[in-house]
Amino acid sequence: MCGGPFHFSGGQVPLLLRFREHWVRPALFFGNNPISLAGGAVTTASGVTMIGYWLIELLGRSNDNPYLGIIFFLILPALFLLGLALIPVGVFLRRKALQKAGQIPAEFPKVDFNDRVFRHGVDIVMVATIVNLMVVSVATYRGAAYMDSPQFCGQSCHVMNPEYTAYRISAHSHVACTECHIGSGVESYFAAKVNGTKQLIEVSTHSFASMAKFVPDYPTPIPSPVRNLRPAREICEACHTPAKFVGEKLLVKSNFADDEQNTQTQDVVVLHLGGQDSLSHLTGIHGVHLGHIEYVATDETRTSIPWVQRRNADGSETVFAASSLKGANPPAGERRVMDCIDCHNRASHTFMTAEDALNRAMADGSISPTLPWVHKEGLALLKADYSSQADAAVKIPAQLEAFYRSGNPQVLATKADLVKHASQKLVALYSENVFPDMKVTWGTHPNHIGHMSYPGCFRCHDGDHSTKDGTVITQDCTACHNLLAVDESKPKVLADLGIQ
Ligand code: HEC
Ligand code: HEC
Ligand code: HEC
Ligand code: HEC
Ligand code: HEC
Numbered sequence: 001m002c003g004g005p006f007h008f009s010g011g012q013v014p015l016l017l018r019f020r021e022h023w024v025r026p027a028l029f030f031g032n033n034p035i036s037l038a039g040g041a042v043t044t045a046s047g048v049t050m051i052g053y054w055l056i057e058l059l060g061r062s063n064d065n066p067y068l069g070i071i072f073f074l075i076l077p078a079l080f081l082l083g084l085a086l087i088p089v090g091v092f093l094r095r096k097a098l099q100k101a102g103q104i105p106a107e108f109p110k111v112d113f114n115d116r117v118f119r120h121g122v123d124i125v126m127v128a129t130i131v132n133l134m135v136v137s138v139a140t141y142r143g144a145a146y147m148d149s150p151q152f153c154g155q156s157c158h159v160m161n162p163e164y165t166a167y168r169i170s171a172h173s174h175v176a177c178t179e180c181h182i183g184s185g186v187e188s189y190f191a192a193k194v195n196g197t198k199q200l201i202e203v204s205t206h207s208f209a210s211m212a213k214f215v216p217d218y219p220t221p222i223p224s225p226v227r228n229l230r231p232a233r234e235i236c237e238a239c240h241t242p243a244k245f246v247g248e249k250l251l252v253k254s255n256f257a258d259d260e261q262n263t264q265t266q267d268v269v270v271l272h273l274g275g276q277d278s279l280s281h282l283t284g285i286h287g288v289h290l291g292h293i294e295y296v297a298t299d300e301t302r303t304s305i306p307w308v309q310r311r312n313a314d315g316s317e318t319v320f321a322a323s324s325l326k327g328a329n330p331p332a333g334e335r336r337v338m339d340c341i342d343c344h345n346r347a348s349h350t351f352m353t354a355e356d357a358l359n360r361a362m363a364d365g366s367i368s369p370t371l372p373w374v375h376k377e378g379l380a381l382l383k384a385d386y387s388s389q390a391d392a393a394v395k396i397p398a399q400l401e402a403f404y405r406s407g408n409p410q411v412l413a414t415k416a417d418l419v420k421h422a423s424q425k426l427v428a429l430y431s432e433n434v435f436p437d438m439k440v441t442w443g444t445h446p447n448h449i450g451h452m453s454y455p456g457c458f459r460c461h462d463g464d465h466s467t468k469d470g471t472v473i474t475q476d477c478t479a480c481h482n483l484l485a486v487d488e489s490k491p492k493v494l495a496d497l498g499i500q
Contacts, residue, residue: 024122025108031087033094039086044128046079047135054138073146077139084132148178159222162440163349165432172348175239180231180348220439223300224345233290233339236347249273252499254363255487258376262362262369268485268493285480289338295460298333301446302342305459306331308473320465320473328468343457346447353453354382354442357429366425368418372411377403378426383442389431396430397423 030036053072098104113119146152154164154177167173172180249271257263274284282288292311298304306322307330319328341347352360358378361367367374381399386392400423404411412419434441446454455462463475477483485491494500 020113025110027091029105029108030091030094030098033090035090035093036087037090039083039090041083042086043080043083043132046076046083047132050076050080050135050139054142069146069149069151073139073143077136077143080135080139084136148176148182150177159220159438162221162351162435162438165435166346166349166351169432170348170350175348179238180235220437221435221444222438224445231341231347236340236344247273247275250497251481252494253359255359256362256369256375258379260372262371262373262375263489264362264369265487265489266485266491266494267483267487268491270482270484272480272482285343289342290340291337293338294335295338295342296330296333296335298331302334302336302345302448303446303455303459306465307333308460308465318467318471320460320467320471323464323466343448346445346449349445350447351433351440351442351445352429354379354429354433356453357433358382358426361425361429367422368415371415371418371422372408373403374422378422381426382430386430386434386436388436389434392430392434393427396426400426 050072095104113122150164150167154160154167167177251267251269251271253267253269255265255267257265272284274282274287276282276287282290294309294311295305296307298306306325307328308320309330310318310320312318321328325331336342358367358375362369362375367378369375377400381396384395386395397420400419401412404419443454446456448454448456448459450456451458451461457480458475460473461475461480463472466472484493490500
């Protein structure tokens, strides 16, 4: 045997030698085939592209377009791995083909570490392997993080557009979707990913499914409540502490009338929110429901609740049944212990009613109440049928302008700016709440807080749920709030409080 740095006598370093004889030589021999070479090329190309993107990101030039995310965090890493997988596949196929033809050489072409070119080749392979391992681990990490980001959950999938839009303008716009919908624990993580993948498949097959009716299609609108991604009480309580709920909450709401002056009236309400006080007494809206009230809902949206049961301090149970229900036995349906989302079912995805949306915009001045008839006309424009959000964005401004041009041309002459602002705001309100392609429109997702637009609290507090001895779940207005003013113009109480 000849000398040199890589040449030892067999007895000294048999491992290295055996590695060279049994692995390096055959690998080089079999690896020299089109499939393995193509695999190497795919891996190198996608790896270099990803590294380039990461460098651009490090320089702060990134762009949160969700489709770029899909390419860089999901598709390229997949190509990268595919390329890596092709290399052994090519080796295997070539070996099989040669074996069949009886062409496997008894001895593979010599691997000579004295050959500088060959030695550098081996160095490159080793460095490439280390780089590949690094790329795979960074890509896996980035891909997982990306799949948890609101961009991925809400934006890359147009099906979630209504929920994502509402989320972006909610108090929770900085809370990741996964904080509420997945929570902690490996089990819930995988449950969510499996469900997400099913939805991805449903969405990708949607166009096909509409032609051929046998592929599972995604539902429009996305059904609510979400059975397998339901936020639970612990999830909200990771950030909101019930012990801090204690107190009253002042609520001021403005309503505008359908007359020329858009006459404004206000409701001033003090809600007995309560909670757990320093003596651990449970009081008020937050105090009395959590943990000890159970119900059965007989419809999908949990609006119809004919059976309610309270667990009392002494461990006994009291059943309140709707008069439609004969007897106190629970009917068939979904049985639940009341938690946060039985009232806050639209937390972070609040879709307003057209009336509420418009009243709010007029109260904050973004639609000026000084424009004659703007409440009546605005409401009609918001509630009209449009084929898409883009359609609404064209028609609403055109029709508002036409309305003033034909009826009150002097408004356009003196308040053109206010009219323009009003149109823009109406279009914004429409596109925050109505999504024709997802069949989400005014009222699709009822909000269970309150009782004015939807049954809400009155699902149970309707004066019709009673025990055998005739005690009803209260509908007394003062149990939930003090009504300081209802539909008053310029309520005195607001002036007294120094609010207006
Ligand atoms: C603060 C908590 C919270 C956050 C953050 C949150 N959601 Fe939700 N989401 C909810 C609640 C509560 C429901 C209603 C669940 C129920 O009634 O069972 C819901 C329902 C949904 C639904 C079902 C359809 C519907 O409108 O009810 C979808 C889809 C959804 N969320 C997607 C998202 C996406 C996408 C994000 C991130 C962009 C997100 N959510 C962030 C709390 C949250
Ligand atoms: C990761 C933390 C986090 C989680 C989880 C969370 N919230 Fe919040 N929540 C916040 C923050 C932050 C605010 C904004 C506070 C502010 O703006 O003053 C907020 C505000 C709110 C508000 C008042 C504003 C509004 O939208 O009416 C409600 C109600 C609320 N959260 C309910 C919930 C419910 C119900 C859940 C569980 C489904 C939940 N939150 C989960 C952090 C969280
Ligand atoms: C029985 C119905 C009900 C239940 C159950 C309920 N809430 Fe509320 N919550 C309300 C009402 C009503 C308000 C006041 C609504 C408003 O501000 O318009 C409120 C307000 C809040 C606010 C805002 C407080 C503020 O100062 O503005 C937070 C945060 C909140 N709830 C969190 C929770 C969490 C977390 C849970 C579960 C542990 C929960 N709620 C359970 C009815 C409920
Ligand atoms: C699933 C049924 C259900 C829903 C929905 C519900 N409640 Fe209740 N609520 C009850 C029951 C049951 C009681 C206990 C009745 C009793 O003790 O006589 C109760 C008690 C109360 C009390 C205490 C009443 C008293 O006299 O001390 C308040 C306040 C209250 N609820 C407010 C609300 C508000 C506000 C909402 C809506 C945001 C709401 N509830 C939604 C079932 C419900
Ligand atoms: C079970 C609790 C409960 C009872 C009983 C109740 N309310 Fe309310 N009410 C609420 C809640 C919660 C809100 C706040 C809704 C919100 O946050 O938007 C509210 C809001 C209001 C408002 C403000 C306007 C609005 O659009 O929200 C008025 C007015 C009102 N209630 C009138 C009444 C009257 C009148 C009665 C008696 C017949 C009554 N309520 C009984 C829970 C109750």
